[in-house]
Amino acid sequence: MTHPYAGSGAHTGSYYAASANPSPDRPALKGNIEADICVVGAGYSGLSTALHLAEKGYSVIIVEGARVGWGASGRNGGQIVNGLNASLQTIERRYGRDTATFVAGVVQEGGEIIRQRVAKYGIQCDLKPNNVFVGLTDAHMKELEARQALWRSFGIDNQVMLDRNKLRDHVKSDLYAGGLMDRTGGHMHPLNLALGEAAAFESLGGKIYEMSPILSADTHAKQPVVKIADGQVTCKTLVLCGNAYLGNAVPDLSSRVMPVSTQVMATEPLDPAVAEELMPGDDCIEDIRYILDYYRLSADKRMLFGGGTVYGGSDPKDIKSKLKKNMDKVFPQLRSARIDYAWSGNFALSFSRVPQMGRLGDNTYYAHGYSGHGVTGSHLFGRILSEAIDGDLSRFDVFAGLKWYPFPGGRALRVPYSVMGSWYYGIRDKLGL
Numbered sequence: 001m002t003h004p005y006a007g008s009g010a011h012t013g014s015y016y017a018a019s020a021n022p023s024p025d026r027p028a029l030k031g032n033i034e035a036d037i038c039v040v041g042a043g044y045s046g047l048s049t050a051l052h053l054a055e056k057g058y059s060v061i062i063v064e065g066a067r068v069g070w071g072a073s074g075r076n077g078g079q080i081v082n083g084l085n086a087s088l089q090t091i092e093r094r095y096g097r098d099t100a101t102f103v104a105g106v107v108q109e110g111g112e113i114i115r116q117r118v119a120k121y122g123i124q125c126d127l128k129p130n131n132v133f134v135g136l137t138d139a140h141m142k143e144l145e146a147r148q149a150l151w152r153s154f155g156i157d158n159q160v161m162l163d164r165n166k167l168r169d170h171v172k173s174d175l176y177a178g179g180l181m182d183r184t185g186g187h188m189h190p191l192n193l194a195l196g197e198a199a200a201f202e203s204l205g206g207k208i209y210e211m212s213p214i215l216s217a218d219t220h221a222k223q224p225v226v227k228i229a230d231g232q233v234t235c236k237t238l239v240l241c242g243n244a245y246l247g248n249a250v251p252d253l254s255s256r257v258m259p260v261s262t263q264v265m266a267t268e269p270l271d272p273a274v275a276e277e278l279m280p281g282d283d284c285i286e287d288i289r290y291i292l293d294y295y296r297l298s299a300d301k302r303m304l305f306g307g308g309t310v311y312g313g314s315d316p317k318d319i320k321s322k323l324k325k326n327m328d329k330v331f332p333q334l335r336s337a338r339i340d341y342a343w344s345g346n347f348a349l350s351f352s353r354v355p356q357m358g359r360l361g362d363n364t365y366y367a368h369g370y371s372g373h374g375v376t377g378s379h380l381f382g383r384i385l386s387e388a389i390d391g392d393l394s395r396f397d398v399f400a401g402l403k404w405y406p407f408p409g410g411r412a413l414r415v416p417y418s419v420m421g422s423w424y425y426g427i428r429d430k431l432g433l
Contacts, residue, residue, distance in 0.1 A: 006066035009211050014075055014343040015266035015302065016191040021124060023068065023195045029209035030230045035061045037389065038226060038233045040214055041241035043073035044374060045367050047197040048113065048382020049239050054204040056390055062198075062206065063226060063233060065213035069194030071245045072374055075345030077264055077294045077306045079284040080111045080186040081131055085353035085371035088150055094352070095402060102398055104154035108184050110376030113383060114193065115186075121203075123196030126299040130283040131185030134167065134176045140288055144180040158183045170281035173330045179285075187284035187296045190375065214242075214249045220361035237389055240366040241382075243374070244348035252360050256404060257348040257369045263319045264306035265327075265342040266298065267334065275301040278331055293326050303327070303334060319344060347372055351407045357381055357399040365389065 011017035037053060039046045042064035050060045064070070084091070084107065092100035118127050135141045148159045162170065162179040170181065198208060217238065218225040224238035240250060244259040270278075275297055279285075284296035295305040305327045319342040328335050350356055350369030355377050357367045365385055370377040381399075388396035 006070060006213075009066040009070070011067055011070055011191070012075060012343045012345065013341065014191075014264070015298065015304065015341040016074055016078075016189060018341065019189070019192075019298075019300075021192050021195055023198070026064075026068070026208050026210040028230065029063055029212040029228055029233065032232050032234070033061075035059070035233055035235040037061070037237045037239065038063060038224075038235040039239040039241060040217070040226060040246075041065070041071075041243065042068040042194070042198060042208055042210070043071050043241065043243060044194065044197075044378035045241035045243060045382055046239070047073075047194060047201060048379045049241060049367075049385045050206055050382075051117070051197055051201045051204070052383050052386035053389060054201055054206045056386065058389075060201075060206050061233070062201070062208045063212050063214065063228065064208060064210045065242070065245060067210050068198045068208065069191045071243065072345050072347045073194045073378070074191035075264070075343060076190050076262075076347075076375060077284070077286075078187050078190045078296065078304065078375075079131055079286065079294060080114060080188065080375055081284075081286065081373060082111055082182060082185055082376060083107045083373065084355065084377060085373050087147070088154060091354065099398065099402070101154060104151070104156060106380055106395070107376075108156070108158075109383070110378070110380035111184055111186065113379040114188070114376070117197060117200065117379075118188075118193070121196060121200040123193060123200070125188045125190075125192040125196060127186060127188040127193075128282060128284075129186045130170075130181060130183060130281065131187065132162070132167070132170050132179045132181045132281070132283050132285050134171070134179040134285055134287045136176055136287060136289070138177060141178050143288060144178070148180055168280075170283050171279055171285050172277060175330055176287075181283070185284070189299070214246075217250050217364070219250060219252065219364035222363065224361070224364050236363065238364040239385060239389070240360075240364065241368070241378075243368045243370075244346040246368070250360075250366075253366060253368065255406060256356060257350050258407060259346040260349045260372075261344045261346050262306060262372070263308050263323055263342070263344045264304060265320055265323045265339050267303040267305075268338040268340050270297075270301045270303060270334075270337070272301055274333065275303075278303075278333065293330060295327070295330070302340070303331070303337070305330075347374055351405045354402060354404075355381060355399075356402075356404050357384065357396065359400065 286294035
């Protein structure tokens, strides 16, 4: 079978795919079927929604275009970072104090859901605690101090400031002026988390169809219809969680987000003494520049190092050289380390940097646009979608009511506009502003 956007549908040549837990190949959907609830997409958003609904006793199927976790959910940096891309300060300025207070009350929930799922279903995904934001300049440190104070003003007090010396208990690099540790963050093997959640969903009677990309969807019908190459699904409730890979199948959503690729590479397994020296805290790290680096150790002591963005979702010609020079600045000790894997993947960027949730018609729901913060955001939104479908719209209505903003110039100009913005902020990064 030739896939319209995923080739054979096999997982990309990443370290995660090479170290994935065993998982069955699931059949493609063929013929015309009926379902109570149909979820499109077997990434974190779809899996979270479907698993929450299955736990509530609903009959649910998932239709996946490639394989479970094939997109961003199985390729990302594996970092559990609380918050949305847009800061609480931005949300308060744009939407008001009440909305910011609401968001502050839920931004840690996605990470909690992940930890609950791992414990409840025995998911083997190398889950570990703590993430650390690092700053390179005094200006960055002031920004981190302001972030801690802001979160404290909303009653969130789990972040610890680290000066240059204390930071070395977590990462030993001369590049940084200090950092801010979030005790409720963490990191894990992202593809194995997705595969584990899929198995949990199936253990409750759920059905997943792989290699079944949707061609179109009648989202405004009383009983929505999803059309696939070899069949269709008619359902009472439809949930669209295709995110960056939904393409043009649902025109009402295609202009709301833009695919953006980010890259990750994995070194050879490091000598345990070297790994311990570089990352004594075994935390995940990300700096706070606009064009940032993020990294952590894998279970077998590889350095997983990511960063960079390509607007429009294309892949760089040479991922290794792009990331290697950045890693060498952080860890000169790894200049001679062999790079065993390098890969790219798309996330969906919203112009406001706030994820979007809503309805198309009466019985079609959607969630997308996590803007690089999808690990936690998708798990939270999956729970909120399940609440709405179950009749509790209280939290759904808050997010669904937030105004979304189109990219300036529409789809034709969204890439060049975003590239110009990244150049500007990249210059600021280089100047240490």
